[in-house]
Amino acid sequence: MGGRIIDTTLEKESLDRYLTYALSVVSSRALPDVRDGLKPVQRRILYDMFSFLSLTPDKGYKKSAAVVGGVLARFHPHGDTACYDALVRMAQDFACRYPLIDGQGNFGSIDGDSAAAYRYTEVKLTSFAVDVVGEIHEETVAFRDNFDGTHREPVVLPSKVPNLLVNGCMGIAVGMATNIPPHNLRDVTKALRELINNPKVSDSRLASLIKGPDFPTGCDIVNSASELKEIYATGRGSIKMRGGWKLEEGARGKKFIVITSVPYAQDKSQLVEKIAQSIIAKKVPQLVDVRDESTDEVRIVLELSPKANPEHAIAYLYKNTQLEMNFSVNMTALVPQNGTLTCRPERLSLKGLLQHFLTFREEVTRKRLEFELKNLKKRVHILEGLVKALNAVSEIIRIVRRSEGRKDAADKLRARFKFSQEQSYAIVDMKIYQLSKTSVDDIKRELREKKKRIKEIETVLKSKKGVLHLVEKDIEAIARKHGDKRKSRILKSDTVTEFDESAYIVMEEVYVIITKDGWLKRIRQGNDPKGTRIREGDKIAKVHALTTLDSLALFTSQGYLYSLKVSDIPSSSGYGMPVQKLLRFRDEERIIQSYAVWVDDREGLQRELFSDNKGVLAEGDDLLMVSSDGMGAKMRMEEVTTPKRTGRRVMKLRSGSELVSVCHKERYLAVFTKEKKGMIVDAGEIPLREGASLGVKVISLDSGNTVIGACALSSLKGSVEIMLSSGKRAKIAVGDIARRKRGSKGAAVIRRGSIVGCICDG
Numbered sequence: 001m002g003g004r005i006i007d008t009t010l011e012k013e014s015l016d017r018y019l020t021y022a023l024s025v026v027s028s029r030a031l032p033d034v035r036d037g038l039k040p041v042q043r044r045i046l047y048d049m050f051s052f053l054s055l056t057p058d059k060g061y062k063k064s065a066a067v068v069g070g071v072l073a074r075f076h077p078h079g080d081t082a083c084y085d086a087l088v089r090m091a092q093d094f095a096c097r098y099p100l101i102d103g104q105g106n107f108g109s110i111d112g113d114s115a116a117a118y119r120y121t122e123v124k125l126t127s128f129a130v131d132v133v134g135e136i137h138e139e140t141v142a143f144r145d146n147f148d149g150t151h152r153e154p155v156v157l158p159s160k161v162p163n164l165l166v167n168g169c170m171g172i173a174v175g176m177a178t179n180i181p182p183h184n185l186r187d188v189t190k191a192l193r194e195l196i197n198n199p200k201v202s203d204s205r206l207a208s209l210i211k212g213p214d215f216p217t218g219c220d221i222v223n224s225a226s227e228l229k230e231i232y233a234t235g236r237g238s239i240k241m242r243g244g245w246k247l248e249e250g251a252r253g254k255k256f257i258v259i260t261s262v263p264y265a266q267d268k269s270q271l272v273e274k275i276a277q278s279i280i281a282k283k284v285p286q287l288v289d290v291r292d293e294s295t296d297e298v299r300i301v302l303e304l305s306p307k308a309n310p311e312h313a314i315a316y317l318y319k320n321t322q323l324e325m326n327f328s329v330n331m332t333a334l335v336p337q338n339g340t341l342t343c344r345p346e347r348l349s350l351k352g353l354l355q356h357f358l359t360f361r362e363e364v365t366r367k368r369l370e371f372e373l374k375n376l377k378k379r380v381h382i383l384e385g386l387v388k389a390l391n392a393v394s395e396i397i398r399i400v401r402r403s404e405g406r407k408d409a410a411d412k413l414r415a416r417f418k419f420s421q422e423q424s425y426a427i428v429d430m431k432i433y434q435l436s437k438t439s440v441d442d443i444k445r446e447l448r449e450k451k452k453r454i455k456e457i458e459t460v461l462k463s464k465k466g467v468l469h470l471v472e473k474d475i476e477a478i479a480r481k482h483g484d485k486r487k488s489r490i491l492k493s494d495t496v497t498e499f500d501e502s503a504y505i506v507m508e509e510v511y512v513i514i515t516k517d518g519w520l521k522r523i524r525q526g527n528d529p530k531g532t533r534i535r536e537g538d539k540i541a542k543v544h545a546l547t548t549l550d551s552l553a554l555f556t557s558q559g560y561l562y563s564l565k566v567s568d569i570p571s572s573s574g575y576g577m578p579v580q581k582l583l584r585f586r587d588e589e590r591i592i593q594s595y596a597v598w599v600d601d602r603e604g605l606q607r608e609l610f611s612d613n614k615g616v617l618a619e620g621d622d623l624l625m626v627s628s629d630g631m632g633a634k635m636r637m638e639e640v641t642t643p644k645r646t647g648r649r650v651m652k653l654r655s656g657s658e659l660v661s662v663c664h665k666e667r668y669l670a671v672f673t674k675e676k677k678g679m680i681v682d683a684g685e686i687p688l689r690e691g692a693s694l695g696v697k698v699i700s701l702d703s704g705n706t707v708i709g710a711c712a713l714s715s716l717k718g719s720v721e722i723m724l725s726s727g728k729r730a731k732i733a734v735g736d737i738a739r740r741k742r743g744s745k746g747a748a749v750i751r752r753g754s755i756v757g758c759i760c761d762g
Contacts, residue, residue: 021174022173022174022175025173025174026173026174026175026176026334026345027334027342027343028040029041029173030171030172030173030177030178031171031173031176031178031332031333031334031345032164032169032171032178032180032333032334033156033164033333033334033336033343034164034333034334034335034336034346034348034353034356034357034360035156035159035336035356035357035360036132036156036157036158036159036163036164037159037162037163037164037165037166037167037169037333038132038156038157038163039086039169039171040076041071041076041078041082041083041086042086042090042100043154043156043157044071044074044075044076044153045067045071045076045083045086045087045090045101046090046100046125046129046132046133046157047075047133047136047153047154047157048067048070048071048074048075049067049101049123049124049125049129050125050129050130050133050136051136051137052070052074053066053067053070055067055123055124055125056124056125056130057102057124057125057126057127057130059124060124061102061104061122061123061124062122062123062124063118063119063121063122064084064087064103064118064119064121064122064123065118065119067087067118067123068080068083068084068087068118071083074146074150074151074153075146075147075151075153077147080118084115084118087101087118087123088103088107088108088115090129091103091107091123092107092108093216094109094110094216094217095216095265096167096182096216097166097167097168097182097183097184097185097214097215097216097487098126098128098161098166098167098185098482099126099128100125100126100128100129100132100167101123101124101125101126101129102123102124102125102126103121103122103123104121104122104123105120105121105122106120106121107121110217110262110267110268110294110298111267111268111269112267112268112269112270127481127482128161128482131159131160131161131478131481131482132157132159132160132161132163133157133158133159134157134158134159134160134364135158135364135368135371136154136157136158138158138367138368138371138372139367139370139371140158140364140367140368140371141154141155141156141157141158141364141367142154142155142156142341143155144341155341156336156360158364158368160361160474160475160478161185161478161482162185162188162189162192162353162354162357164180164333164353164357165180165182165183165188165353165354165357166182166183166184166185166188167182168180168181168182168183168213169333170265173345176332176345177330177332178330178331178332178333179327179328179329179330180329180330180331180333181213181215181239181264181327181329182213182214182215182216182264183210183213183214184210184211184214184483184484184485184486184487185478185479185482185483185484186479186483186484187209187210187211187214187486188210188354189475189476189478189479189483190209190210191206191209191210191350191354192354192357192358192472192475193472193475193476194206194209195351195354195355195358196358196468196471196472201351202351203229203232203233203349203350203351204229204233206232206350206351206354207225207228207229207232207233207350208225208229210232210350211228211486211490212228212239212488212490213239213327213488214486214487214488215241215263215264215487215488216264216487217261217262217263217264217266217298217487218244218260218261218298218487218488219241219242219243219244219261219262219263219264219488220241220242220243220244220261220488220489220490220491221239221240221241221242221488221489221490221491222240222242222491223239223240223490225492228490231329232349232350232351233349233350234349235329235330235331235332235347235348235349235350235352236329236330236331236347237328237329238326238327238328238329239326239327239329240324240325240326241263241264241324241325241326241327242263242318242323242324242491243259243260243261243262243263243271243298243323243324244259244260244261244489245257245258245259245260245314246258246260247310254303254304255303255304255308255310256301256302256303256304257287257301257302257304257310257313257314258299258300258301258302259298259299259300259301259302259323260297260298260299261298261487262298262300262322262323263322263323263324263325263327264325264327265327266322266325267322268292268294268298268300269292270322271300271321271322271323272290272292272300274320274321274322275287275290275300275302275317275321275323276290278316278317278320278321283316283320283567284313284316284317285305285308286304286305286308286309286310286312286313286316287302287303287304287305287308287313288303288304288305289302289303290302290303330347331347331348331349331350331353332345332346332347332348333345333346333348333353333356334346335348335356336360358468358471361471361474361475362464362467362468362471365467365470365471365474366461366467369457369460369461369467369470370461372453372457373454373457373458373461376450376453376454376457377454378422379450380447380450380451380454381420381422381423382422382423382426383443383446383447383450384423384447385419385420385422385423385424385426385427386423386426386427386430386443387440387443387444387447388417388419388423389413389417389419389423389427390440390443392417395416396413396417396427399412399413399416400413400428406425406428406429409424409428410424410425410427410428411424413427413428507547507548507549508524508547508548509524509525509545509546509547510522510523510524510525510545510546510547510548510566510571511523511524511525511527511529511543511544511545511546512543512544512546512552512566512569512596513529513532513534513540513542513543513576514540514541514542514543514544514591514594515534515535515538515539515540515541515576516538516539516540516541517535517537517538517578518578518579518580518590518591519534519535519538519575519576519577519578519579520564520569520570520576520577520578520579520582521569521570521571521572521574521575521576521577522546522548522566522569522570522571522572523571523572523573525545529543533573533574533575534575535575541591542594544594544596544615545596546566546596546598547566547599548566548567549566549567549599550565550566550596550597550598550599551563551564551565551566551596551597551599552564552565552566552569552594552595552596552597553594553595553596553597553617554579554583554591554593554594555591555592555593555594555595555625555650555659555662556585556589556590556591556592556647556659557588557589557590557591557592557658557659557660558586558588558589558653558658558659559625559627559649559650559651559652559653559658559659559692560586560589560647560648560649560650561647561648561649561650562583562645562647562648563597564582564583568582569582579591583645583647584645584646584647585647592659592660592661592662593661593662593663595615595616595617596615596616596617597616597617597618598616598618617637618637619637619638620636620637620638621636621637621664621665622634622635622636622637622664622665622688623635623636623637623650623662623663623664623665624661624662624663624664624665624669624683624686624710624712625650625651625659625661625662625695626659626660626661626669626671626698626707626709626710627651627653627654627657627658627659627660627695627707628657628658628659628660628706628707628708629654629656629657629701629706629707630671630697630698630699630700630701630707631653631654631657631694631695631696631697631698632669632671632686632695632696632697632698632710632742633651633686633689633693633694633695633696634665634683634686634687634688634689634695635650635651635688635689635690635691635692635693636688636690649692650692651692651693651694651695652692652693652694652695653694654694660707660708660709660710661707661709661710661711663710663711663712664712665683665712666683666712666713666714667682667683667684667713667714667715668680668681668682668683668712668713668714668715668716669681669682669683669686669698669710669711669712669713670710670711670712670713670720670734670737670758671698671699671707671709671710671746672707672708672709672710672722672746672749672755672758673699673701673705673706673707673708673746673755674705674706674707674708674754674755674756675702675704675705675754676748676749676750676751676753676754676755677705677745677746677747677748677749678732678737678738678746678747678749678755679699679737679738679739679740679744679745679746679747680713680716680734680737680738680739680740681698681699681739681740681741681742682742683712685741685742686698686742696742696743697742697743698710698742698743699742699743699744699745699746700743700744700745701745702745708755708756708757708758709755709757709758710758711758711759713734715734716734716735716739717734717735718733718734719731719732719733719734720732720734720737720758720759721758721759722749722750722755722757722758722759723755723756723757723758723759724750724753724754724755724756725753725754725755725756726753730750732749732750736749737749
C-alpha cells in the first residue's frame with residue numbers, strides 16, 4: 001500500500017465485496033440474457049465452436065476436450081467441470097427442447113446417468129444453434145474484450161430464434177433465481193407474429209396462442225387455462241406436470257399400465273425404484289410388478305392385479321411418487337439497459353419476454369441491413385471504376401505495362417483517370433480474361449443489381465414497418481425449418497380418480513405391539529404376541545388388536561398427542577422400529593399411553609385383547625390427564641385420526657413436570673404418588689377445557705413427592721393394582737383409598753416401599 005493506511009470498517013468492506021461478488025454471479029454466471037436466452041458460459045461455448053473451431057453441422061465432430069479447452073483459454077477462465085456440464089446440457093434432448101449441440105458418445109440419460117468424460121465425447125453445432133449464433137460476423141451485435149484482452153467476444157448472440165422461451169433456463173444467483181420452462185417453437189412464433197401485427201395484444205391472448213409449456217420429456221400439464229394465463233401475466237406460478245400413461249392388454253387377460261412420459265427434469269430410474277418399493281410394501285394392491293422397457297422412448301410397464309382399477313393405481317402414483325411434480329415458474333432474465341452494454345435482472349411477463357426479443361431482432365435486422373448496405377456501396381464503387389476502365393482498356397494496359405509495380409501502376413491510373421484508391425487497385429488486380437465482352441456485360445449487370453438492392457435496403461431502413469416485416473419473415477422461416485408438434489398435452493380437465501388412501505391399504509387383522517423403550521411393530525393376529533421378538537432388556541408395554549385400516553393414538557410425557565396409521569407401522573418378525581423414526585418426537589419424549597382408533601365397528605373382528613373397550617379412543621371422548629406435579633385437565637377429543645408427525649399439544653406442563661397418566665373420564669379419579677400416598681376425587685371437580693391447558697390442582701404434594709399415575713373409576717367398588725419399587729404388585733381395595741376434595745393431600749395406601757405405577761384403562 002506504499003505506507004498508506006485506509007481507515008474503514010469490517011462491515012463496509014464486507015458489504016462492498018459481497019455486493020461485487022453478487023453482481024458478478026447475477027450478470028456473468030447464473031442468469032440468461034433475455035435476447036439470446038443464454039448464460040455467459042453457454043454463449044461462449046457456441047461462439048467458440050462457431051468462430052474458432054468451425055464446428056458447423058456440415059463439418060465433422062471434434063473432441064469435447066478441444067471445445068472446453070478453447071473456451072477456458074479464450075473466454076471463460078473458470079472450472080472445466082462447470083464448462084463441460086453446460087456443454088453436456090445443451091446436447092441432451094431430454095433437457096433441451098431444441099438441443100444446441102450435436103453430441104456423439106455418452107451424454108448421460110434420463111435415468112440420471114452422467115456423461116462420459118470430455119476426452120471421450122465429440123461435438124458439433126446443430127442447425128438450430130447456427131441460427132442462434134445468427135449473423136454474428138455482420139456487425140449486428142457489440143463485442144468486448146475477453147478477460148485478458150487477447151480476443152473479442154460478443155456481448156450477446158444475434159439469435160434468430162426465441163431461445164429463452166423455447167429451451168427455457170434454470171439458474172440460481174445471489175438473492176434471485178430463474179426457472180423458465182421450455183415451449184414449442186411453432187407456438188412461440190405464432191405469439192411473436194401476433195405481437196408484431198398487434199403491439200397492444202393482451203397477455204391473455206398471447207397465452208392462448210402459446211397454450212402452455214412444452215417439455216422435452218412429453219409429460220402432461222394439468223393446469224387450467226386461467227392458471228396458465230395468470231402465470232404468463234405475472235412471470236410466476238407453478239406448472240403441475242404428470243407422466244402420461246395408457247392401458248394395454250396382454251396374454252391370458254392380463255392388463256398393464258404403460259407410462260409413456262415422465263415429468264421434466266425427473267430421474268426415471270428413481271421413479272421406477274419408488275414404484276417398486278410401493279409394490280413391495282403392498283401400498284398399491286392394484287399393482288403386482290413393474291419393469292422398465294424404455295429405449296429411446298419412455299416405456300415403464302406396470303402389471304395390474306386381476307380386477308384392479310387402473311385409475312386407482314395411477315391416482316396413488318401421482319400422489320406418492322415423482323410421476324406428478326410441480327415446475328416452479330420464475331421468468332427472471334437479464335434485460336439490457338438503453339445506451340449501455342450492461343443488463344439488470346427483471347422478472348418478466350410472457351409479453352415482456354416476447355417484446356424484448358422482438359426489439360432485439362428489430363435492432364439486429366437493422367444493423368444487418370446497414371452492414372449489407374455498406375458492403376454494397378463499396379462494391380458499387382468498385383464496379384463503377386471497372387466500367388469506366390473498360391472503356392479505356394488499351395491505355396490502361398499500356399500504363400500498367402510501363403509501371404514498376406502494383407503500387408506504381410495504381411498511382412498512375414489514379415492520376416490519369418481520377419480513380420479512387422480502391423478502384424485503382426481493383427483494376428490493377430484484374431486478370432486478362434476479365435476484359436472480354438462477356439465479363440464487361442457481367443460487370444454492368446452486377447452493377448445494376450447492386451444499385452437496385454441498395455434502393456430496396458434504403459427504403460426498408462426508412463420504415464419501422466418494413467424492418468418488422470423482415471423480422472416476421474425470419475421468424476416464419478425459423479418455424480418452418482425447426483418447428484415440430486407439441487410433446488406435452490394440456491389436459492383441459494383433471495379426469496384422474498381422486499386419491500382415496502383407504503383404497504390402497506390391504507385390510508389385514510394385526511396386533512400392534514408397543515414396548516417400554518418405544519419400539520413399534522405389527523404382526524398378524526395368527527401369531528402369539530407374547531412370543532414376539534423384542535430387544536434385550538426391553539419388554540412389551542401394550543398390545544392392540546387392530547386392522548391395517550385403523551390408527552393408533554399415542555400420548556407422550558411432554559403433553560402431546562400423535563396419530564399413527566397402522567399401515568405405516570412396520571410389519572416385522574424382528575424388533576420393529578423406534579417410534580422416533582416414525583414420528584418427530586422431541587428430546588427425551590416417551591410414550592406414556594396408547595389407544596386404538598377404529599375406522600368402523602365391523603363385527604367379526606377381534607379388536608381388543610381385553611373385555612372392555614377402554615383401550616379404544618373415538619372423537620367426542622372425554623379424557624382425564626394428570627401431570628407429575630399434581631395438575632389435572634379434562635378435554636374432549638376431536639380429530640383423533642388426523643395424522644401429524646410433529647404431534648398436537650393436549651396439556652400444558654410446568655417446567656420440570658411431565659404428563660404421567662391419560663385415561664377415559666369416569667365418575668371418579670384415583671391418584672397415586674411416589675411416596676405411598678393416594679386419594680380419590682370426583683372427576684366432575686376437574687373442569688372441561690377447550691384445547692391444551694395447564695389444568696387445575698388435583699392433589700397437593702410434599703416437597704420431593706411426585707404423582708406417578710392415575711386411574712379412572714366408574715364406582716367405589718373393586719380394587720386397583722399398583723406396582724411397587726421392589727418389583728412386586730399389590731391390589732388395593734378402592735374402599736381403602738381416602739376420598740378427598742380436589743387439591744387436598746392424599747393418605748398412605750401402603751406401609752413400605754414406594755409406588756412406581758398403577759394399572760388402569762386395560
